[in-house]
Amino acid sequence: MSWRNDFSKENVYFETDDGILYCNDVVEQLFQFPDESIDLVVTSPPYDNLRYYSTKNEKELEDIWNFEKFKVVAKELYRIMKKGGVVVWVVGDATIKGSETGNSFRQALYFKDECGFRLHDTMIYEKSTSPFPMHNRYNQLFEYMFVFSKKAPKTFHPIKVPTITGGQKRKKDGGYRQKDGTIKKAKYETRKPFKTKGNIWRYSVGGRRDNNHPAPFPEQLAHDHIISWSNEGDIILDPLCGSGTTLKMAEKLNRKWIGIEINPEYCEIAKQRILKEL
DSSP states (O other), rough: GGGGGGSSSEEEEEOOSSSEEEEEEEHHEEETOTOOOEEEEEEEOOOGGGGEEEEEEEHHHHHHHOHHHHHHHHHHHHHHHHEEEEEEEOOOOOOEETOOOHHHHHHHHHHIIOOOOOOEEEEEEESSSSOOOOOSSSOOOOOEEEESSSSSOOOOOOOEEOOOOOOOBOOTEEEEOOTTTEEEOOSSSSSEEEEOOOOEEEEESOOSSSOOOSSOOOHHHHHHHHHHHHOOOOOETTOOOOOTHHHHHHHHHTEEEEEEOOHHHHHHEEEEHHHOOO
């Protein structure tokens, strides 16, 4: 039986053997998902009206995304995640009347305190440039990547980076500081050439891209989270998929994928990007 038989056939915009793209409101579509059916979510919500979807009408924007709608989505994500599943929530804050809204923290705490997720890691997506230079504070160069898990993550494939001292011999009189403050004498050994990457990830932004979405995140960002928190054949969801970056990278990495997007223009962009990978 195909894995797709577990998911609704309504509102399908595009599908392949490995994926389904729905054109529908996110809440309406999530209600149709079975319990504990998703391994990994990588998504970025339309936060604080910084991202708009073919409209600048404030009332229409409010209908598309607001905190009440976020709460429903967050609880539905907890319901549909498998035990050990991970949600990567990429989000930032607008500055209104000189103050950042703090909605990113508000959402993170709701995931943790009201839904039951663990806040597994608070990561930083550092941008290579600042699109909106500041005049009375430092330029905004990052967004949060909150990593939530339902129980302990069942999968983690850490990205490794070279160490500065890789291959060097450790001194015989060297040591490690322990949690209690004491020094444990180190063995005489060769330092490891690689270590696990830190939780601040830097990506180039801007420049030429193959979509017309106002705020896509880098393909490499989606790639790095998918390989970190899932295995081949796992089901990856982006419930607010925009131009389909997460879906495209899931296709390239031999995962199953599901996307939900309310705007048919962006659904078509996502479809065309995925077709190039088939």
